[in-house]
Structures are given as C-alpha cells and as structure tokens.
Ligand code: NA
C-alpha cells in the first residue's frame with residue numbers, strides 16, 4: 035500500500051515536472067520567434083512579455099517544485115549533520131519534513147484561496163491590451179501540493195527505513 | 200521584544216536551521232512567517248505569503264535565469280567542449296603545465312556559455328581531470344585547477360548569480376554582464392600565470408606529458424572547435440552589442456545550442472531530456488530559495504534590521520574599504536557554511552540597503568560580491584565545486600587532496616580581489632563604453 | 635504615539651515617492667507634533683507594484699500608493715475613469731479633481747470600501763510625451779515606428795496613427811531606444827533625466843498622449859483608519875492636501891528640467907505638426923465620446939453616463955477653480971484643496987464603517 039502511494043506521488047510529480055520542462059522549451063521558442071520576427075519583419079509577437087511573466091515563468095518554477103522535493107534536490111547544508119550519529123540525522127530529517135509540511139502547507143492554503151478568488155473575479159492584468167491571468171494562479175497550489183505530497187512520501191520512506199534521506 | 204530584536208533572533212534561528220540541514224529556502228521562509236507573526240500578527244504573514252511568490256517570480260529580468268541554465272545544460276549534455284579542449288591542447292601543449300592551462304582556458308570558454316559555476320566545474324571535471332591524472336599531473340593541481348576555474352562560470356557572463364543580484368539591487372543585468380567580463384578573464388589569466396610559474400619551479404607537478412597528436416587527431420580537433428565560440432558569439436555578442444536583452448540572449452542561446460548540437464548529430468533524445476530535466480530541477484531549487492529570500496527581505500525590512508546594521512557599519516567609518524572589509528568578512532565566514540546562491544540571497548536583503556546608503560557603485564560592488572561568493576565555492580568545509588569534482592571522479596582523489604590543491608588558487612583569488620578593489624576601472628570600463 | 639508603515643513602489647526620485655511619501659512623512663510628524671510616525675518604504679522592498687492593494691487590505695502596510703491600472707478587475711470604476719486619461723493634459727487640475735471625485739462620487743467610494751481601503755488623495759503624472767531616437771513630428775514620420783506604450787488607449791492610438799505599440803518593462807526603455815528595438819517611448823518628460831533617456835532619445839515631441847491618476851496616492855487600511863482619532867485623521871488630510879501640491883509642483887519642475895537638459899545636451903524639442911496634432915485631437919474626442927460605452931462593456935459599469943459625466947464635471951470645476959491661481963504656489967494650492975475638498979469631509983465618519 036505504502037509503495038503504491040509512493041509510486042502514485044512519484045508519477046504525479048514527474049508529470050508536473052514534465053509539464054514544466056515542456057513550458058521551458060516553449061518559452062525558449064516563443065522568445066526566439068519574437069526576436070526573429072523583430073529582426074526580419076520589423077514586427078512583434080504581441081504579448082511575449084505577458085506570456086513569459088505571467089505564464090511560462092510561473093508554471094516553470096512552481097510545477098517543478100514537487101519533483102525537486104521528491105528527489106531531495108533542495109539546496110541544504112549537509113556538513114554538520116553528517117558528523118552526527120545516524121539517529122540524530124534521522125531526527126533532523128524528520129524535523130525538516132515537519133517544517134516543510136508546515137511551510138508548504140501554508141503556501142498551499144493561501145495560494146489556493148488566492149487562485150479561487152482570482153478565478154471568481156476573472157483576474158486580468160492591464161497591459162497594452164487586456165490579459166487574463168487567473169489561470170496562471172493555479173500553478174502555485176498545484177506545485178505546493180506536489181511538494182507536500184513529496185515530503186509526505188519521503189517522510190514515510192525515511193521512517194520505514196529508519197534512515198535520513 | 201522589540202522588532203529589531205525579533206529581526207536579530209530571526210537571523211540567528213535561520214542560520215541554526217540551515218546548519219542542521221533544513222533546506223535553505225524553507226529555513227528562510229518559515230523564520231520570516233513566524234517572525235512577522237510575532238512582530239505584527241498572522242494576518243500580515245498571510246498577506247506576505249499571498250502577495251509575494253506570484254508577483255516576483257514572473258519578473259521579466261528573472262526569466263533569463265532558466266534560459267541560461269538550459270543553454271549550459273545543453274552544452275554539457277551534448278559534449279560541446281570536447282573539440283575546443285583538444286584544440287587548446289594542441290596550441291598550449293608546449294607550455295609548462297600545458298594541460299592545466301588548457302583546462303583553465305576551456306573552463307573560461309565554457310563559463311562564457313554557461314550560467315553557473317557548478318555546471319562549469321562538473322562539465323570540465325569529467326573531461327580534463329582524468330586526462331591530467333593519466334598524464335602524471337599532481338592530484339591536487341589537477342583537481343584544484345578545475346575546482347577553481349569552475350568558479351569562472353559565475354563571473355564570466357552569462358551568470359545566474361549576476362541575474363539574481365541585478366534583480367535585487369535593481370541594476371541592469373546587461374551592464375552587470377559586461378562588468379563581469381574583464382574580472383573573469385583576469386582571474387583566468389592569473390590562474391594560468393600561477394600554473395606556469397609553479398610548474399617552472401617544480402616540473403614534477405606536471406608529470407611527463409608526451410603529446411604527439413596524430414594527423415587524424417589534429418583534423419578532429421579543428422573540425423569540432425567551432426561550437427562553443429559560435430555560441431559565445433551569439434550570446435555575448437548579442438548582449439554586448441545591445442542587440443538582445445539578457446532574457447532574449449538566453450532563449451536564443453539555448454536555441455542556438457540545440458541547433459549546433461543537431462548539426463553535430465549529438466542531439467539525441469536522451470541528451471535533450473537530460474538537459475531539460477536538469478534545467479527544470481535547477482530552476483525550481485534556485486527559485487524556492489529565492490522565494491524564501493523574498494520573505495526574509497520583507498521580514499528583515501519590517502524589523503528594521505538592515506537600517507540598524509547599515510548604521511552600525513557606517514558609524515565605524517563610511518570609507519569604502521571598511522565596508523568592503525566588513526562584507527568580505529561576513530562572506531568568508533558564512534561562505535564556509537552556505538553555498539553561493541543561498542548566501543547571495545540570504546545577505547542581499549541586508550547588503551543592498553547598506554551599499555545604497557554608503558553610495559558605493561552597485562555594479563562594481565556586485566562583481567566584488569560574486570568574486571567573494573566564488574571563493575566560498577572552493578573553501579572548506581562547504582566547497583560545492585570541490586564536492587562536485589570529488590563526486591564526478593568517484594572519489595579517485597580525496598577531499599583533503601583537492602582542498603590542498605586549491606590553496607594556491609585561493610591565494611590567486613585574493614590577489615585578483617585586491618586588484619579589482621584597487622582598480623574599479625577594470626570592472627566599470629566595459630559597461631561605461633556601452634552606456 | 636502611533637507608528638505605522640507606509641509604502642510607495644516608486645524609487646525616491648519620483649515625486650510620488652519623494653514628495654508623496656518621504657517628505658510627506660516628515661510633514662505628518664510635524665503636523666501631529668510627533669504623534670503620528672510613519673515608517674516609509676520606497677521601491678519594491680516590501681510589496682511588488684501589483685501587490686500594493688492587497689498589502690493595504692491585509693494590513694501588511696497601513697497606507698500605500700496603489701496604481702489601479704495594475705488591478706483592473708478589482709477596481710473597474712477607477713479604471714473606467716482612467717480611460718479618459720487621453721483626454722486631459724494638465725496634472726494640477728487632474729490631481730485635485732480626481733481627489734474631489736474619488737472622495738465624493740458614491741460609485742467610486744463604494745469601490746474603495748468594497749476593496750478594503752480608505753482613499754485620501756490622488757497622484758497625477760504630467761502628460762506623457764513622445765521621446766524618440768529620430769524625429770517624429772508628422773503622421774508620415776510616425777509610420778512604422780516602434781513605440782513603447784503603457785496602457786490600452788495610447789496603444790490603440792499608436793496603432794491608428796500607423797506606429798507599432800510595444801510593451802517592454804520600463805527598465806528596458808533605455809536599452810531598447812539605444813539598440814533600436816524601440817524608436818520612441820511615451821512617458822513623462824522628466825524621464826529624460828531620471829532614466830537618462832536624453833542620451834538615447836534626442837527628439838522629444840510635445841504631443842500629449844495621456845496621463846495617469848488611477849488609484850489612491852494614499853490608500854489607508856480601514857481598520858487602521860478606524861482606530862485613529864478625528865484629530866489624527868484631520869492631520870493626515872492636511873498632509874494629503876499639501877503633499878499633493880508639492881507633488882504636482884515638483885513634477886512640473888522635473889518635466890521642465892528634463893526638457894531643458896535635453897536641449898542643453900543637443901537634443902530637440904518639437905511641437906507636433908498639424909496633421910499629427912489633428913489626428914490625436916480627433917482620437918481624443920472619440921475616446922471621450924466612447925468612454926461611457928467602454929465603461930459599460932469593458933468594466934461592467936451599470937450607469938456609465940452618470941459616472942463619466944460626474945468625472946468630466948469635476949474636472950471642469952477644477953479647471954475653473956484653478957484659472958486664477960498661481961499653480962507654482964504651494965500654499966495657495968494647499969489652501970484651495972483644504973477649502974474645496976477636505977474641509978467638506980467629516981473626519982469623524984469618513985471611511986469609518
Ligand atoms: Na557564465
């Protein structure tokens with residue numbers, strides 16, 4: 035059962051990370067195309083700035099969070115912990131997970147209510163034209179939920195193996 | 200407790216949490232939320248959580264960072280440095296320590312096509328270190344060369360650290376890139392000079408290289424020398440000539456790297472997958488620290504700490520040398536503990552107000568800060584580049600051996616730092632040409 | 635003693651922050667004999683520009699500048715009247731008229747209340763002019779030019795005039811003009827000095843392409859506001875009145891200094907040729923005529939004619955009031971604002987729910 039859940043969480047996070055990768059490639063192509071149109075046709079792709087700022091960057095950053103948590107790729111300082119006995123290391127790791135649950139839990143909760151509110155109001159950004167931005171808000175709760183699930187999975191594994199990840 | 204005391208307590212707690220292996224972004228973010236709730240109330244903390252991540256992550260200037268990360272990872276996953284390394288070798292083989300000098304040069308080139316130091320060190324260690332070891336180079340020199348030259352990755356543009364600094368200090372990223380160029384090249388040249396002198400004095404350091412390339416090897420070296428210089432021309436040429444903004448240069452650079460890889464028939468599905476997934480992971484792990492740091496900025500600003508800190512420093516003396524000394528001490532101490540991106544984002548909330556108040560040129564200061572951070576990448580006990588190389592070589596060279604090899608490079612870094620501080624023109628000349 | 639946090643996202647050099655917050659804070663302290671003590675944050679240290687409204691609502695800051703164009707879906711009424719920005723060009727009239735309107739029009743007042751803020755004064759930019767790397771004086775010369783615009787009305791006009799509206803961050807205006815990815819920027823002429831545009835835009839055309847005033851220069855958190863005494867609120871009103879006078883005077887001086895500096899540096903300042911001026915005038919009339927319709931369709935205002943009519947009437951009222959006033963006289967402007975706006979507001983009840 036544990037392994038099954040672990041697998042589901044892993045694949046969910048790989049899925050959102052794959053979406054983030056796709057967005058990264060799209061962003062590269064979109065900007066490249068914009069520069070090309072400007073140099074060769076003295077034109078522009080309307081909305082490049084808005085798409086990059088409100089959609090690509092947001093999706094790219096937040097959808098990748100769960101995968102980073104799952105793979106324990108967070109930047110942290112290992113030095114002192116490594117000098118501790120294994121049991122202390124496990125305790126510190128569990129502490130990190132609990133703090134992580136609290137932090138991402140708060141971020142998830144607030145960003146979810148922001149996304150709901152933005153959706154209800156049909157939030158827009160004013161630019162040279164009117165630009166809907168409420169869908170982009172949803173990348174945050176999705177990303178934070180992924181991080182929460184990943185931390186839970188890692189916590190479960192660490193406790194089962196009685197070893198810090 | 201006064202707000203200022205809460206601010207100081209927050210800094211202490213954050214450092215303790217970081218030291219016991221709590222992820223840096225998490226430590227900064229959580230301390231800020233609790234700190235603000237203590238100083239004001241939970242509503243203000245919720246307000247900050249709601250108002251910060253979405254609105255800051257989408258800044259146009261920041262979008263250059265993932266693009267340059269992608270470009271660098273495409274370069275390494277498609278093996279774009281090999282031909283250049285071989286060619287440099289052909290030319291530099293006769294110099295004392297030719298292979299080490301070749302490595303410094305190749306690192307400098309790779310640095311100009313990569314946004315990060317760790318990526319530079321990891322790409323070059325796989326190629327250059329085994330080559331040096333096989334040729335009887337001193338183990339410390341071989342690994343120290345790559346660890347130190349890897350740090351060029353953040354000084355020579357493009358550079359993710361410079362992008363983050365630029366956004367925080369509200370300085371043009373394009374100008375910062377130009378400012379980093381000469382100091383980066385200067386660092387490389389000083390490393391090279393040091394290697395020549397040391398090997399002249401003690402030839403056994405460089406083993407006994409017998410390098411007589413075959414005609415086929417010569418041809419191969421020349422056939423495959425073009426990719427990196429071409430890419431650098433597109434990216435740095437575009438930024439320096441003013442044709443592209445940094446974000447555009449990053450996107451174009453990543454695209455050009457893909458095209459180059461395709462032309463060289465190195466663009467396999469696996470290579471592309473590796474590059475994109477590394478770029479996604481790096482971006483997300485950097486930005487989670489950035490979000491923590493943005494929280495921390497607000498927390499500290501509300502506590503009044505940056506102002507009090509700036510006043511305390513400036514009350515001793517308002518001379519530039521004193522401020523730089525104070526900053527250097529902070530970086531060298533914290534640099535032992537925290538890696539460069541974490542350290543930059545941890546300290547900028549305090550340093551940017553100080554620099555503004557003291558009237559120091561923020562571009563020049565930025566380059567000094569990056570150089571200090573890069574020194575932190577190779578100082579014990581936390582030297583990210585050192586661990587990276589140790590890992591890439593599967594422990595073939597031990598950590599103490601690498602740190603010993605780095606000592607000479609550290610001395611050179613301090614020399615470079617003194618030169619950069621004594622002659623601001625070295626940093627400010629290129630940006631002044633363009634603007 | 636009441637300590638509170640005040641925020642404006644502009645850098646200190648811009649009058650909205652310099653006069654409107656930094657000097658304003660000293661004024662508030664003086665007027666209250668040290669009873670009210672604002673701590674001012676300028677720039678984006680505390681809040682991103684788009685997040686200022688939420689910062690006020692959540693009491694992260696107790697008072698802040700908020701540009702309503704950043705949150706069109708939250709503040710439709712303020713944005714609907716901003717659509718008229720193209721029709722006016724005198725900041726002195728605008729700053730007081732907008733304040734008058736925003737503190738008295740029931741629809742606008744309801745919007746402030748619904749969004750959790752207490753409005754206590756306006757800002758107004760000078761008219762935005764064209765700053766270009768090559769001369770743009772005629773319709774012929776504007777054709778095909780890439781023009782950095784901020785806002786929908788002006789970008790529609792640029793398109794109709796044959797130019798290409800481009801949206802880049804203001805931080806990239808300078809480099810865009812320098813490298814030729816932009817031919818013009820529309821901004822206040824003070825940017826010739828403040829953003830060093832005079833180095834790359836040697837040709838300024840004094841063609842008014844609209845001005846900005848939307849949203850509160852001082853938006854207070856309602857809970858904080860309710861907790862103040864009537865005397866404290868009166869102090870803040872007087873501080874608003876004088877600071878608005880200072881802001882608009884300082885901005886006008888900065889515009890003149892910018893134009894002068896450009897001339898001194900060998901730049902040119904033109905009046906537009908007749909065809910270009912006529913084109914703008916025709917467009918201006920059309921946008922004014924369409925403003926009510928736009929308020930209905932784009933911003934969902936139920937009775938747009940009444941709203942737009944009230945706004946235009948208030949603007950006219952202030953044009954008349956200011957006709958015989960020396961608009962560089964800080965005391966005279968302050969006195970007029972006190973007499974016509976703030977003395978008519980009941981400090982005991984205004985903004986208190
Ligand atoms: Na680099």
Ligand code: NA
Nearest residue numbers: 534575578581
């Ligand atoms: Na270190």
